[in-house]
Amino acid sequence: MYELIQVGQNSFYINSPAKIGLVKLNDTDVCLIDSGNDKDAGKKIRKVLDANVWTLKAIFNTHSNADHIGGNKYLQDLTGCRIYAPGIESDFTNHPVLEPSFLYGGYPVSELRHKFLMAQPSVSEYLMEDVLPDGMEKIPLPGHFFDMVGFRTKDDVVYLADCLSSKETLSKYRIGFIYDIGAYLDTLEKVKSMKAKLFVPSHAEPVEDITELAQYNIDVVNEIADKIVELCAEPMCFECLLQKLFSVYELNMNFEQYALVGSTVRSYLSWLKENRRINAFFEDNMLLWQSC
Numbered sequence: 001m002y003e004l005i006q007v008g009q010n011s012f013y014i015n016s017p018a019k020i021g022l023v024k025l026n027d028t029d030v031c032l033i034d035s036g037n038d039k040d041a042g043k044k045i046r047k048v049l050d051a052n053v054w055t056l057k058a059i060f061n062t063h064s065n066a067d068h069i070g071g072n073k074y075l076q077d078l079t080g081c082r083i084y085a086p087g088i089e090s091d092f093t094n095h096p097v098l099e100p101s102f103l104y105g106g107y108p109v110s111e112l113r114h115k116f117l118m119a120q121p122s123v124s125e126y127l128m129e130d131v132l133p134d135g136m137e138k139i140p141l142p143g144h145f146f147d148m149v150g151f152r153t154k155d156d157v158v159y160l161a162d163c164l165s166s167k168e169t170l171s172k173y174r175i176g177f178i179y180d181i182g183a184y185l186d187t188l189e190k191v192k193s194m195k196a197k198l199f200v201p202s203h204a205e206p207v208e209d210i211t212e213l214a215q216y217n218i219d220v221v222n223e224i225a226d227k228i229v230e231l232c233a234e235p236m237c238f239e240c241l242l243q244k245l246f247s248v249y250e251l252n253m254n255f256e257q258y259a260l261v262g263s264t265v266r267s268y269l270s271w272l273k274e275n276r277r278i279n280a281f282f283e284d285n286m287l288l289w290q291s292c
Contacts, residue, residue: 002044004052007198007206008155014048016041018067018202021151021159022048025133031058033151033159034202035071038115042071046078060127061085062141062161063148064092066099068202070115072122084127086138087147093124103259111255141191143184144177156197163187164217166204174249175224176217177260181271188218228268229277235288241265 003015010024020041021033030049035042049056056079061069064085072083072093085093092098096119100108103117112118125131127149132138135154141163142148152158163184165176178184192214199210207213231244242262246253251261269289272278279290 004048008157011153011155011157013200029057030054033060034068035059037067037070039074042074056081058082063145064089066117066119069093070119073120076122083122083124085124086127086149089147090124090126096121103263141187143180143187145179158196158199160201162202170220175261178264181267188214229291232289232291235290
């Protein structure tokens with residue numbers, strides 16, 4: 001774990017739970033794409049930098065989930081590097097309590113205020129085109145989170161962040177975290193038709209052809225949507241629906257899963273309602289959902 005893998009003349013990734021991109025800017029300077037999930041990840045990245053006598057100039061965060069910005073503070077304090085993140089992701093990076101607060105829908109309980117959902121704050125600037133290294137392209141990938149992006153290097157290596165998951169992950173957990181279902185499906189359709197020398201997803205193995213994996217992720221999203229519609233044949237409140245989904249997919253409820261899967265199911269319900277597959281109404285002061 002945390003081995004440095006070269007995938008282009010100047011393009012690398014550090015093999016970690018959420019893969020970290022590394023791009024050489026010249027013989028001595030590098031930038032990172034994301035920084036891992038915590039201070040320990042930052043320390044392991046530092047060892048990679050030291051072993052190659054590289055100076056870290058910048059971190060480009062694809063989005064603000066804690067497992068992608070967790071090493072920011074340590075590395076920024078150590079090196080003085082600049083940190084850039086797109087749109088609202090920059091605000092979440094500056095104020096990481098926003099992530100568990102958003103997921104929970106209020107002030108987060110203590111079980112959600114930990115490094116896996118709430119990174120240490122770092123000083124992030126808005127990612128603009130003029131700060132990108134020469135030859136690096138920003139690729140909008142909304143859906144998984146608010147303003148998530150990926151990056152294409154001049155080696156034609158594409159870092160895809162969290163816009164899709166491995167078959168193994170989806171087979172185990174089935175309901176992957178998604179903020180905006182419609183945008184997520186649009187992103188997957190775009191990614192499915194992309195060409196590159198190599199694709200490096202954060203949570204799947206690098207591949208030369210991303211088409212099959214993108215389609216698998218699309219199919220799983222549609223499967224979950226169909227299951228929700230099926231379960232809502234009779235009027236159902238959100239908590240009951242969530243319980244049934246956990247039972248169907250043999251998931252174990254805890255505060256983390258309640259927040260992550262619960263937020264995702266609410267997003268599914270919004271999308272299904274907008275697409276007129278589900279109705280919502282209030283009865284006896286309770287919000288109920290029912291298939292059209």
